[in-house]
Amino acid sequence: EVQLVESGGGLVQPGGSLRLSCAASGFTFSGYKMSWVRQAPGKGLERVATITDNGGATSYADSVQGRFTISRDNSKNTLYLQMNNLRAEDTAVYYCARGGLAVVFDYWGQGTLVPVSP
């Protein structure tokens, strides 16, 4: 059974940093593109970042470019999102999802909440 479990969310002050993790199981993690998608309270879905299967290429939404970094450790079956210089508008539930460009997002984690507030 495919499982994606996010962790690392929590309250952070504006300008602060946080690293999210997503532990994957039930499939060959190194064979798949992975993405982070966020959802602000009461709002829709926004793809934040995507990484290729071997970590060789990444892409970001304009809203986070230069502040967020997606990475992965295939030996640990884990996806990461390093978030720096956080802003109030980054407040959201962050989901990891299996998929990326030209690959449908077929499995999603349960999400982790990141409130950014003084």
Place this chain on the structure above:
Amino acid sequence: IVLTQSPGTLSLSPGERGTLSCRASQSVSRTYLAWYQQKAGQAPRLLIYGASTRATGIPDRFSGSGSETDFTLTISRLEPEDLAVYYCQQYGISPITFGQGTRLEIK
């Protein structure tokens, strides 16, 4: 690519047919058009990919169609459990984008 979904909210009775629209600002390969269902407090769930292929375990009440800039998700014989927000997504051209969602209410 901007995806515009309509209507914003759809209110129907059980047993009725629901038609949700997704319009793209430029042509999208149907190969890379998906629909997701998100129930309150839950993560999104893949319903349809490749514009018309149902994901594993999705009942045949759900069907997708369309091409280029106009795509449709049809839910025949609505059931109370279909209460959710439905999102379309294009994942063929960077950046990957989602529509703003259609909220389906069951009367």
